[in-house]
Amino acid sequence: MYLSRSFLTLILPLAALPNAYAQNITDPIGRAELAMSALQKFYNAPTGMWTGWWNSANVMTVIANLAKVDPNPQLQDLAARIFANTAAMGPAQNFDPGAEEPFKKRRIASGYTKGIDENGIPFTTYPKGWGTPEYAAKNKKFKSRQDAPAYDPHSWLDGFYDDDLWWALAFLAAYDVTKKVEYLNLGEGIFNGVARVWPSNCGNGGIYWSKDKKYVNAIANELFFSTAAHLANRASDPNKYADWAVKSIDWFVASGMINKDGLINDGLKDDCTNNGLQTWSYNQGVILGGLAELYKVRPAVAYKDLAARLANASLTTIFDKNNILQDPCGPTCGGDASQFKGIYMRGLQALHEVAPDPTYVAAIKANADSVWNNDRDKANLLSIQWAGPFIDVANATTHSSAMEALVAAIAVKDE
Incomplete structure (x- = not known):
């Protein structure tokens, strides 16, 4: 299909960035900018997505995080244009927009499924044709991209609460970069849409994984906590969101999902006890970011102490002998776990x-x-096995996940 000039500027490599094609770069900024150039090869500008629905929210977040630590004006401009395009085009890819609207009963759209397989690995399946402009045209709620209200929170709510909150955090990150208030309002609106489902049936608190109310898991609740804490440092009513953050982290600590080793298991059984499922890396990480944000607005030593305890537990458990992060599924992770x-x-x-x-x-x-x-090919694509060797399956999910390490290295490059 024909792509307009404006679309092409969103997907072409950043050839003008410094050191964009140097293969033996040691400077953290140069590495991350080169990875950014490769990442945009996956961007589908007409849909606003790079890969799967919730994964794309994380891709948008890593781009924002890079823009926060890299002052390159070309990168700043590109990031702002990407955010605007994804906000405009993304809603038409939603499976069940407005699923959290009160007093409305709506099943999750056929073909969109999230679950845990027999090996304990999370998975997502998508409707036929998802991620294409043709799918957008057939979307039952948004008949065309032009009809999809980009800055309406209901455009981003789909009945899986972790997915909803990944997008909330993505737009809050976009707000940090651009100071565009529409992104802040969108993140706030998504959070408030999800907050309506509090509490779950466990301990008179927490939220479920999805609107079917069958599973109380770690990631949805960590994201709820982290989003509240992020809003407490950005929204016009900080106390409201700080109170939500405190209430949700207090519930989470009491829920039993943190095991005796200081690691967070996947969720709770039907009887609200720890289910003993995998201690995925992202469950050890989301809570750290949330506690950091909460400490900024409510500087209690207890929050730093909890974060330090959890971080030390993971650093001594889920890293290999060479200090490289691992997940239990290793190179066989699917499209969900490869983001973690x-x-x-x-x-x-x-x-x-x-x-x-x-x-x-x-x-x-x-x-x-x-x-x-060790995990990069000649096209500067990053795969799933960070310790190496490179596995010849690199995609937007594996690449954006590995790129997070490159971005973090910029933040600590002088230490």
Whole structure:
């Protein structure tokens, strides 16, 4: 199909960036900019997506995080245009927009499924044709891209609360870069849409994974907490969101999802006890970013202490002997779990900003160096096995996840 000039400027490599094609770069900014050039090869400008629905929210977040630490004006401009395009085009890819609207019963759109397979690995399946302009045209709620209200929170709510909150955090990150108030309002509106489902049936608190109310899991609740904490530092009513953050982290700590080793399991059983499922890296990371944000607005030592305990537990458990981050599924992770490690790096970087620790710096630098030296092909694409060797399946999910380590390395490059 024909792409307009404006679309082409969103997907072409950033050839003008400094050192854009140097293969043996050691400067953290140069590495991340080169990775950014490769990342945009996956961008589908007419849909506003790079890959899967919730994964694309994380891709948008890593671009925002790069823009926060790299002052390159060309990058800043590109990031702003990407955010605007995704906000405009993305809603038409939603499966069940407005699913959290009160007093409306609506099933989750046929073909969109999230679950956990027999090996404990999360997965997402998509409707036929999803991620194409043709799918957007057939979307039952948004008949065309032009009809999709970009800055209406209901355009981003789909009945899976973790997905909703990934997008909330993505737009709050976009707000940090652009100061465009529409992004802040969107993140706030998404959070308030999800907040209506509090509490779950466990401990008179928490939220479910989805609107079917069958599972109370870690990631949805960590994201709820983290989004509230982020809003407490950005919204016009900080106390409202700080109170939400405190209430949700208090519930989470009491829920039993943090095991005796200081790691967070996947969720709770039907009887509201820890289910003992995998301690995925992203569950160890999202909470660190949330605690860092909460500490900024409510500087209680207890929050830093909790974050340090959780970080130390993960750093001594889910990293290999060379200090490289691993997930239990290793190179066989599917499209969901292959996103996880980068989310951990994002949380560790955020924690280091409020509670500096040389151990965190060492972990960030070791992983960034290993990604660049051992997990990169000649096209500068990054795969899933950060320790190497490169596995010849690199996509937007594996690339954006590994790119988080490169971005975090910029933040600690002078330490």
